[in-house]
Structure formats: C-alpha cells, structure tokens
Amino acid sequence: MRTLPLNSRILRGVTATAAVASLAAGLAACGGDSDAATRTEGASAGSVTVGALSNGAAKQTELKVSEVKSISALLPKSVAKSGTLRIGVGALPAGFAPLAYVGGDQKTLTGAEPDLGRLVAAVLGLKPEVKNSTWENLFVGIDSGKVDVAFSNVTDTEERKKKYEFASYRQDNLGFEVRKKSTWNFDDDYRNLAGKTVAVSAGTNQEKILLEWKSKLAKEGKKLNLKYYQDNNATALALSSGKIDVSFGPNPGIAYHITQTAKTPNPTRNAGKFSGAGETLQGLIAATAKKDSGLAAPLADAINYLIKNGQYGKWLAAWNLSNEAVDTSQVNPPGLPLDNS
Incomplete structure (x- = not known):
C-alpha cells in the first residue's frame, strides 16, 4: 500500500499503514526527488544509530551491526560492485511520522523506514544512499534502476508482484x-x-x-x-x-x-x-525491489539476521512499533489478493 499521508493512504492500494501527515505538522517539505541526508553522526564503526533527530517520536539508540559476508555474497554482482545500497523512500512532500520525515535539523530524513534500510545496508556491507521522492516517483525509481530497493511502508500485494519482489519486515496494521x-x-x-x-x-x-x-x-x-x-x-x-x-x-x-x-x-x-488486509490475511510491509533483480533473498536474509540477533526488536522498540513485529522475513509471502489490491 502506499504511503499516503497516513490517513488517506489506507484506501485499497495501501492497506493499513500510512497516515500522519497532519501529525507531522511542522516538518519540512520539499518537491521532486532528493538525495536525502542520513544521520550517521555519533555512530561508531560497525554500528547504526536509529531514532536520531526524531522530535520525540523515538528513543535514539546505537545498534551494533556489521557486514555478514555469507549474506553479502548473495547480492547481485552489480549491487555488490557498486558498494552502495540505493534506498528509495516516498516521503515527499510532507513526510509521515514516525515512518519517514524530516528531522529536528530541518534537513535530515529520519524515521523507522530509512533506519531499517541503513541497518540492512550494514549487514550487506554496503553504504546506504537514501533517495527521497514522492510516492509515485518511488516506483518510477525502482523501475528505472535509480534506486535498488524501497523501504517506504509498501504493502505486499499480488498485483504488485507482477512487477516487484518483496522481503517482508513489518505487519501492516x-x-x-x-x-x-x-x-x-x-x-x-x-x-x-x-x-x-x-x-x-x-x-x-x-x-x-x-x-x-x-x-x-x-x-x-x-x-x-x-x-x-x-x-x-x-x-x-x-x-x-x-x-x-x-x-x-x-x-x-x-x-x-x-x-x-x-x-x-x-x-x-x-x-x-x-x-489492514482484513481478518483472513495478515497484511505485510515489505522491502520492494524490481522483479527478478535477485535482491529479495539477500534482503530477507539480512532482515532475518537482524531479527535473530536482536537489532530488529530494538529498532521497532525505539520507534514504538513493537506491535508490528514479524517472526521472520519472507520472500514474496502471500499478499493482498488481486480482487482487493
């Protein structure tokens, strides 16, 4: 589902997680696409700081996480060679707290979504490069190869599987x-x-x-x-x-x-x-990459590493989202059906 201002985005296309544009009042807005600043100051080598500049929405927490070579070895050659994981976030113009929005310095993109993207990049041994855009341009970026993966509250749907592959990481509630x-x-x-x-x-x-x-x-x-x-x-x-x-x-x-x-x-x-998918299906939010890119599997492995070793739980807790935890990241799990997408 999309990431509309957390209230409207819960139409059939985005399912349950979205809306808080009004709650994010006062956050800076921009237009078009932007290479978003990411918060790494204060983090030591082999660690990622989550919850920085959150305006009280999160507890800032430094998490130890380093490359896991058995997982990074599974990356597509083009991504591994680049040394960078280009992370798409569709948070323009106003952002949607607590998932992705401009932080206390009025320029740095913060939120649960870019934080998880940076944690996953660390496991994969890649430098995170966050690119912020409008919701519509987020998918254009995936399609064109401008970004490798979206961490942007995207709901896993059967309709989207026609073009994208998924690694689930949060319940859509x-x-x-x-x-x-x-x-x-x-x-x-x-x-x-x-x-x-x-x-x-x-x-x-x-x-x-x-x-x-x-x-x-x-x-x-x-x-x-x-x-x-x-x-x-x-x-x-x-x-x-x-x-x-x-x-x-x-x-x-x-x-x-x-x-x-x-x-x-x-x-x-x-x-x-x-x-958000109704009583017969647990909706899932998933990292989203181009279909047949070969990224979903290593992304899921990286998320499962974070789950097993505790960083995932601490990330969710920092953002008060523990009630959306999944037990495991799945590649292309059952999604919102075609008649409800």
Whole structure:
C-alpha cells in the first residue's frame, strides 16, 4: 500500500499503514526527488544509530551491526560492485511520522523506514544512499534502476508482484487509540465495539472495515457510532475531551501520537490492532525491489539476521512499533489478493 499521508493512504492500494501527515505538522517539505541526508553522526564503526533527530517520536539508540559476508555474497554482482545500497523512500512532500520525515535539523530524513534500510545496508556491507521522492516517483525509481530497493511502508500485494519482489519486515496494521485511563480493549473481537463512538477518516480502508462491523452489530441489535473529523488534530482533541471513545487508524500514526501525548495531561495508549488486509490475511510491509533483480533473498536474509540477533526488536522498540513485529522475513509471502489490491 502506499504511503499516503497516513490517513488517506489506507484506501485499497495501501492497506493499513500510512497516515500522519497532519501529525507531522511542522516538518519540512520539499518537491521532486532528493538525495536525502542520513544521520550517521555519533555512530561508531560497525554500528547504526536509529531514532536520531526524531522530535520525540523515538528513543535514539546505537545498534551494533556489521557486514555478514555469507549474506553479502548473495547480492547481485552489480549491487555488490557498486558498494552502495540505493534506498528509495516516498516521503515527499510532507513526510509521515514516525515512518519517514524530516528531522529536528530541518534537513535530515529520519524515521523507522530509512533506519531499517541503513541497518540492512550494514549487514550487506554496503553504504546506504537514501533517495527521497514522492510516492509515485518511488516506483518510477525502482523501475528505472535509480534506486535498488524501497523501504517506504509498501504493502505486499499480488498485483504488485507482477512487477516487484518483496522481503517482508513489518505487519501492516490498523490500531485502536484510547485515553490511557480507559479500560477498553479491542481484544480481537469487533463485538467489543458495541455502544462505542469511534473516530475514523472517510474513504479509507479503516472506514470500510468499521462500516462492515457496524452492519454486523446492527443485525445483532447493537449500535456502533462513527464520527468524522477534518484532521488528526481535531480527532486528537475529541479523544482527549471524551467526545469519542476510540480513534481507529493506521497503527504507525497512532504509535506516533502516543509518544506525543505521553507527557501531557491526557496521555493515550494502544488498545489493540487489526490487520489492514482484513481478518483472513495478515497484511505485510515489505522491502520492494524490481522483479527478478535477485535482491529479495539477500534482503530477507539480512532482515532475518537482524531479527535473530536482536537489532530488529530494538529498532521497532525505539520507534514504538513493537506491535508490528514479524517472526521472520519472507520472500514474496502471500499478499493482498488481486480482487482487493
């Protein structure tokens, strides 16, 4: 799925992870493509710093990681010879916290996505070169060979497999945000929403899911109230004031908002998650390379190395995204079906 401003991008093309352009207010915007600065200052040799310049969205953490030659030996010759992993991110113009956005210095691209790209590059023994673009130009960059791989909240879909190959690295989830003092939890059962007032963005995947649940509850003689607000700030105000019980949206956006409210008088928490692909399939976010490029396998091996050795878990924890962890990175796992892509 795409990486639209974390609210709209959850239409069928992007599935659950996207939207927080409004939450990322104040972040610098640019146009076209750019070679994004990446944060390596302060990191020692054989390490990668994640969560730098995050404006409070992450805990800055230095992770030890070096080349694993048995994995880098699997790279396509052209990539290995270049010595560089060109990483595409589709975060222009405004970015989408906490996944990819301009950091506290107003010039460096930070976020969970470029951080993972740099960790993977380290395992592969390559220098990371992050190229930021619009969402549309992200795929143009892969197609043209301008970038080797996208780390940009791209959902694995069967439609996309016609042109691209994937190495999964994160669950694609929607989340339920409530006030921290609330005792309500989703508990993987839509019936727990009976009698609740839930905020959702119009025209999104999450709205479609809620409308289906609302219909089911109505048949059971129960009510679910949906509320729509102009932007994320209005939704946050409604939640903090008690006008709504729950906000339902892309899990990364909710994770980000939770970090922003943590030290305020009205902190919030995550009360559950739901796959953006629906109840029958766990949606997956994946590193995306050109089909038959030969990159998916070494990318998956690198991610699995990070999972096995703990850097992956620390990366997710730094960005408050631990509830999107996968047990293993898969090459071209089942994706959003063609009739739902």
